[in-house]
Each structure stands twice: as C-alpha cells, then as structure tokens.
Amino acid sequence: AQTVTQSQPEMSVQEAETVTLSCTYDTSESNYYLFWYKQPPSRQMILVIRQEAYKQQNATENRFSVNFQKAAKSFSLKISDSQLGDTAMYFCAFVPNRDDKIIFGKGTRLHILP
Amino acid sequence: DGGITQSPKYLFRKEGQNVTLSCEQNLNHDAMYWYRQDPGQGLRLIYYSQIVNDFQKGDIAEGYSVSREKKESFPLTVTSAQKNPTAFYLCASSIIGGQGGQPQHFGDGTRLSIL
Numbered sequence: 001a002q003t004v005t006q007s008q009p010e011m012s013v014q015e016a017e018t019v020t021l022s023c024t025y026d027t028s029e030s031n032y033y034l035f036w037y038k039q040p041p042s043r044q045m046i047l048v049i050r051q052e053a054y055k056q057q058n059a060t061e062n063r064f065s066v067n068f069q070k071a072a073k074s075f076s077l078k079i080s081d082s083q084l085g086d087t088a089m090y091f092c093a094f095v096p097n098r099d100d101k102i103i104f105g106k107g108t109r110l111h112i113l114p
Numbered sequence: 115d116g117g118i119t120q121s122p123k124y125l126f127r128k129e130g131q132n133v134t135l136s137c138e139q140n141l142n143h144d145a146m147y148w149y150r151q152d153p154g155q156g157l158r159l160i161y162y163s164q165i166v167n168d169f170q171k172g173d174i175a176e177g178y179s180v181s182r183e184k185k186e187s188f189p190l191t192v193t194s195a196q197k198n199p200t201a202f203y204l205c206a207s208s209i210i211g212g213q214g215g216q217p218q219h220f221g222d223g224t225r226l227s228i229l
Contacts, residue, residue, distance in 0.1 A: 009154075032215070035217060043202060043222065043223050044221075044222050044223070045157075045204060045218075045220035047218075050215070050217055091156060091157070095215045101147075101162065101172075102157075102159075102218060104156035104157045106154065106155060106156040107156055
C-alpha cells in the first residue's frame with residue numbers, strides 16, 4: 001500500500017527562524033507527484049508547493065523549498081524566515097503518475113511564536 | 115473569481131436524519147472529491163467523480179452518497195447509516211489529464227455536528 005508518513009505531529013519555532021518539516025512516503029511507482037498543503041486556522045487547504053518525481057531539481061516557492069530525496073523516499077519542507085502567518089497544519093501528499101487520487105499524511109501542526 | 119463554494123459552513127444533524135452538503139465549482143474542472151477530516155487525522159477520501167453521471171467510492175464511503183448531474187456540482191449526502199458523522203468535510207476539484215499529478219483546489223469546508 002502507498003503511504004505518507006509525517007513523523008512530527010507538532011512543532012514550534014520562533015518567528016524569523018528556519019524550520020524543516022519531515023515527510024516520507026512508500027511507493028513502488030517510478031514516477032509520481034508530491035505536494036505540501038497548508039491548512040491555517042481558517043481550515044482552508046492551500047497548495048504550498050508541488051514536486052514532480054522525475055525532476056531532480058528541488059521545487060521552491062519564495063520562502064518555501066523542498067529537499068526531495070527520491071532514493072530515500074523523503075520529501076521535507078523548509079520554511080525560511082518564518083512568519084506568524086505560517087502558523088498552520090501542514091500536510092504532505094502523494095499522487096502516483098496518471099492517477100488523480102491524493103494520499104495525504106496525517107499532518108504536522110506548526111506554531112510560529114512571536 | 116473562480117473557486118469552490120461549499121455550503122453551509124456549519125450544519126447540524128438530528129438522529130435518523132439525512133443531510134446534504136453542497137459543493138459548487140466554477141473552475142471548469144473535470145474531477146471533484148469529498149474528504150472527511152477528523153482531529154489528528156489527515157484527509158480521508160469519501161467519494162470522487164471524474165465525469166458527469168459517474169463517481170467512485172473512496173476509502174470511507176459507507177453511510178454517504180453523492181451525485182454528479184452537472185459538471186459544476188457534487189453534493190454529498192450524509193445518511194442516517196453514518197453513525198459518527200461529526201467531522202469537517204472538504205470538497206475539492208482538479209483538472210484531469212496531461213501528465214497527471216494535478217493539484218487539487220479546495221473549498222472552505224463544512225463542519226457537521228450531531229444534535
């Protein structure tokens with residue numbers, strides 16, 4: 001079975017610090033897609049970043065970047081210069097190639113402290 | 115602006131009652147999805163539809179039903195057979211095709227509680 005594991009249920013960091021959220025996944029697929037979604041207290045799910053497995057280059061979006069290690073099946077999210085508005089639940093998600101069903105991890109609750 | 119509208123934001127169900135959650139999108143997306151979110155859990159897929167008049171069960175379909183009569187609409191009915199319906203429900207949509215792996219866009223959710 002394909003699974004996504006987020007080993008950190010909850011984390012807290014000071015504003016302006018850098019934080020890394022971990023995610024590992026299990027699949028026998030060779031090509032797939034990985035996502036990080038953010039769910040702030042408003043509960044809306046917001047796409048943070050998307051990575052295609054066949055691309056070696058790590059995806060970046062402003063202060064958000066990933067460390068994609070395909071052999072290790074690891075997909076961590078780094079948030080630089082963290083801001084209070086980054087406080088949210090973060091979900092790692094996986095989609096096998098040419099499939100449209102997303103498999104979500106259980107999430108990491110991130111608190112940015114002033 | 116294009117997006118996904120879920121209504122109502124809060125819903126209360128009496129014992130033995132069926133309730134319907136609305137989901138409408140104007141993104142012209144082919145696929146639509148319903149998820150359930152419980153505290154400490156990720157999102158679990160209830161039903162999904164990739165084309166009008168067709169839908170498939172997800173991981174936790176028991177006690178739920180859906181319809182897809184229009185591309186824009188994908189209502190979810192929580193039936194009396196669902197014994198533990200209290201949860202946060204999220205609707206999503208996405209494009210299908212291309213190389214796959216299209217991101218899903220989400221509505222703001224409906225919180226359902228038992229009276």
